[in-house]
Amino acid sequence: xxxxxxxxxxxxxxxxxxxxxxxxxxxxxxxxxxxxxxxxxxxxxxxxxxxxxxxxxxxxxxxxxxxxxxxxxxxxxxxxxxxxxxxxxxxxxxxxxxxxxxxxxxxxxxxxxxxxxx
Amino acid sequence: xxxxxxxxxxxxxxxxxxxxxxxxxxxxxxxxxxxxxxxxxxxxxxxxxxxxxxxxxxxxxxxxxxxxxxxxxxxxxxxxxxxxxxxxxxxxxxxxxxxxxxxxxxxxxxxxxxxxxx
Numbered sequence: 001x002x003x004x005x006x007x008x009x010x011x012x013x014x015x016x017x018x019x020x021x022x023x024x025x026x027x028x029x030x031x032x033x034x035x036x037x038x039x040x041x042x043x044x045x046x047x048x049x050x051x052x053x054x055x056x057x058x059x060x061x062x063x064x065x066x067x068x069x070x071x072x073x074x075x076x077x078x079x080x081x082x083x084x085x086x087x088x089x090x091x092x093x094x095x096x097x098x099x100x101x102x103x104x105x106x107x108x109x110x111x112x113x114x115x116x117x118x
Numbered sequence: 119x120x121x122x123x124x125x126x127x128x129x130x131x132x133x134x135x136x137x138x139x140x141x142x143x144x145x146x147x148x149x150x151x152x153x154x155x156x157x158x159x160x161x162x163x164x165x166x167x168x169x170x171x172x173x174x175x176x177x178x179x180x181x182x183x184x185x186x187x188x189x190x191x192x193x194x195x196x197x198x199x200x201x202x203x204x205x206x207x208x209x210x211x212x213x214x215x216x217x218x219x220x221x222x223x224x225x226x227x228x229x230x231x232x233x234x235x236x
Binding site: 001002003004005006007022023025026027028030049050052054062064067069071074075076077078080081098100102103104 | 119120121122123124125140141143144145146148167168170172180182185187189192193194195196198199216218220221222
């Protein structure tokens, strides 16, 4: 059985935000993001995949489209496919989030390539 | 922005396990499962979708294929597509899990139907 204990996987890097895969699944990303105060993920969008961010520790400022909100531990936000989003640890304590993206962005890309006319 | 506070959604039912959708996404299930002591989910498999179970509160006995393990708060297990799995609250306290299934099982089913020869 593929069992993980999330607290065993958490590590921070003073250089930049960390993206720590919990499992290697062909169907989704299921990752921990760890951000020290001031660290961020720049604006980005997955064209075909939904992204759901669940704050496990600390606080995170999340921007979706033009809107921003600070999420605290236990709060979750959905970023619908195609929407530009960003996150920043604007607080004074480390932050950890569980980020799920589905379908797996690379698989969506492969499907698109297969559909292209030759 | 679609923001949820997970603790606001948690409810238990003495009749049976509850499955509480956190978001309505076309790409995945992202649900809370709540189980009082003795409650369970019978063996079941998604043919085309991975399922990841994260224990948020209490303990859950998870079976994948022929193997079983009791997961505690903070532990996560991946059920690869096609594998029969079950869960039971065999402990003496309420249990809450976050269950993600991707791709969305109904979408996988629709794709299959479109591919069928007429």
